[in-house]
Amino acid sequence: MREVRAELTKIKREAGNISDRMKALKEGARKAQGKLDRMNDDRARRNERIFRQNVKLAQTFEWIDQNRKMFRRRVWGPIVCEIQTETADVSAFVEQHVPYRCLVMYVVECEEDSNLLYREVRQKRNLPINISIVPLGRLEPVRHIYSHEKMDMLKRDHGILGVLEDQFVVPDPVLQVLRNEASVHAVLVGSDKTQESIDKQGLMDMLSAPGSRGGRMQQACVFTKHMNHFYKYTNNVSRYSGKTSMRVDDISQARMLAPGVSEDQKAAAEREVEKLGREIEELAPKEEEINKRYLGLQEEGQEIQRSLTEAKTAKTNLKNSQARLANARRKLEELEEAAASDSVEEKNVIIADLKKYSGCSIGELESAAQQHTVLMKNTYTLAGIKMTEDGLTATTRRLKEKLSEKKAESSSLEVEVTRAASDLKDAKKDLADFKAQAEEIAPMTDELKAKLIELPASLEEVDAALEEAAEKVDSIHDNPEVLVQYEKRKRQLAQIRDELENLNETQSNKRIQLETIKKNWEQALVNTIEKVNTLFAEYMAELGCAGEVSLRNGGEQENNRGDDNIPFYNFPEWGIEIRVKFRQESKLQVLSARVQSGGERSVSTIMYLMALQGLMVCPFRCVDEINQGLDERNERLVFKRIVLNSTKPPNGSSAPHQHSGQYFLITPKLLPNLTDIENEDVTVLCILNGPYNFKHFSDWDVDKFLGLRKHALRDTCHAGNQLSPNEEEEEENERTSRGGGTPQRKKRKTNS
Secondary structure, eight states: OHHHHHHHHHHHHHHHHHHHHHHHHHHHHHHHHHHHHHHHOHHHHHHHHHHHHOHHHHHHHHHHHHTGGGSSSOOBOOHHHHOEESSHHHHHHHHHHSOHHHHTEEEESSHHHHHHHIIIIIIITOOOOEEEEOGGGOOOOOOOSSOHHHHHHHHHHHOOOEEGGGGEEOOHHHHHHHHHHHOGGGOEEOOHHHHHHHHHHOHHHHHHSOOTTTTOOOOEEEEEEETTEEEEEEEEEOTTTOOEEEEEEEEOOOSSSSOSSOHHHHHHHHHHHHHHHHHHHHHHHHHHHHHHHHHHHHHHHHHHHHHHHHHHHHHHHHHHHHHHHHHHHHHHHHHHHHHHHSOHHHHHHHHHHHHHHHHHHHHHHHHHHHHHHHHHHHHHHHHHHHHHHHHHHHHHHHHHHHHHHHHHHHHHHHHHHHHHHHHHHHHHHHHHHHHHHHHHHSOOOHHHHHHHHHSOSSHHHHHHHHHHHHHHHHHOOOOHHHHHHHHHHHHHHHHHHHHHHHHHHHHHHHHHHHHHHHHHHHHHHHHHHHHHHHHHHHHHHHTTOEEEEEEEOOOBOOOOSSOTTSOOBOGGGOEEEEEEEOSTTSOOEEOOTTTSOHHHHHHHHHHHHHHHHTTOOOSEEEEESTTTTOOHHHHHHHHHHHHHHHHSOGGGOOOTTOOOOEEEEEOSOOOTTOGGGGSTTOOOOOOSOSTTSOSSGGGOOHHHHHHHHHHHHHHHHHTTOOOOHHHHHHHHHHHHHHTTSOOOOSSOOOOO
16 A cells, blocks of 8 residues: 555656646647747737828827718728738838838728828828729729739749739729739739840840730839849839830838738747647557546545555454453353352242343333423423524514614604794794785786796895895986986997898898899800810710719808898809719719829810800910820820910900910920811921030021022022912012011921
8 A cells, every 4th residue: 555655746846847848838739829920920910010100190090980870881091001022022022112101091891981081081081092993892804914924934934923903812893903003914023034134035025025015115113122122113104205214213122011020020939839739649649648648547545545445444353243242241140150050949939030120110211201202302392492582582683673763763853843843833923924014015927937036045145136136226327417428328229230131131132233243144154164174075075985064153151140031152163173084984074183194184174274265255375284294095185175276266256356376285295196286277396405406596697598488499490490479479578578577487387
């Protein structure tokens, strides 16, 4: 048994050590896993860093997050918080390529949510916000600039990994905005092999080579990697010359899209979790084995303990039996000795007496036992009754004391009630007397009753009011000046009432005049806007777009003067509202920098000015670089519209004295082969910037030009093409009319 106990103690000590070690490992694993989980929650850590850098962006996000129930559909954004990247290089690529205004943009799925968001955030809270609308959050089909065959070739031969939009994960509405704003579907992501292809095989020229787009060069953008450095190669195509120019940007590490923790820290945490997990797995079998051994030894010890207890019990019973046996033997020997000395008759008498006495003793013992049992029951009952009686006595004594106190209180209350009843009776009698006296002095009328109801209800307030009234009465004294002031105020009041009547009458007349003027003005304004709208819609339709011009009625302001018949027109809120649509699947939207691009706004503004131009006549118009920022198609259509509007007579009249005015278009460059530039009323002027132009203004000599022209004509005549008298006269008149000024060109076709 001692060996079992020693082994059990040893195993118990080993099991304790293993258990402590297992607890420590599990606690360390739990902490390491928690640390790793926090590291893996990259989005929360990154959002915290982004909002810490931009406080206003954080305020906007907090308001949207708390009021999402106000919107009809889901609000996405800011976009930088919706983008999920797997590697740091992709984060750097996206942050460098996507404009910052797009990264902090919010995306909504309907125009109502856009208006609500702009009104609540921008107008009410004065927080900057960029909003983009993706109708119903649907992702539109996209046309990739590279075919599947060419993309497979780029991946196989030049190490292209894919397009930029495949390298990160975003919701569909956000992806649609990134496609529209940054063309992430057209940007390639490469590797070290891509960098080698650019340096040695001319990959950028290959990507920009003319394809299926009408034989024009294509723009190309590629991200590459070389020796842990990242670069962005961009091939831009000139709209005028059609040639490409390459730009190389060194890509720095991402700041906004950078992961919450570094990959090294995350890898170290993962290694620590794996190490602790392995140690726990290695220690678990040992713990299970030691527990099994401990339980086995414990059961064996318990079995030995039971056997030992049974042996001790048997030994004790044996000793008791041996003692009783020895005692019985001793008594038997004594009886045998006594029996040997007595006679048989005495033995019989003694035995009979013993039996008799034994029977009596047994009966008395049984009777005594029954009486003892009854006595014990009665004792128990008596003790309970005694205890109950003592408790009831104490309770009765306390209740009697409380009853005496309550009787004393009741007696005092009865005395007070009697005294109060007597006082009430006397008060009622006095009140009746006072009421009779008051009615006799001042009878109750409805007016007086109403005034009494308005008076305070408590006696203290009534006394205070009486004192105040008494002070006012005491302060009144006879003052003749008061009557004079009264008469004066009375005359002034009558005069003011007369003036008020005159002002009301004047106001009514002015209101009628205002209504008439407003009606005529509004009708003329509506007619003018309808004309502008007709022309604007026609011009936009020529561009393959749609547009309309409408009047925004400001309505009426709230009348705070109490006169509902007087309108307060909110003229500052009136204005012109231009709505445009540049895509077939979209709908008309208000022209705004938040919705349309710069080129779209330029086209809309030019067409609106062209529509206005037909309603007014002025000597000349001058615009500066109005064609800049437009694509080739829109620039040609806009130039055509400018020529048509600037060369046709106003209102369709062909009278010589009526014209649309001169139109000066100042621009550093025009597209080649503009067909409308051949119009006979179009003149191209260059400012000393051509290879054959004058180098200095002093070289401009009109007389010299005329002389050279005259000699040239004479040389032509000598060659057989003589000048007719009418032509000579026309030339002389032209020279005389110019008077040495700047030469003009009449209906002369000039190419730019």
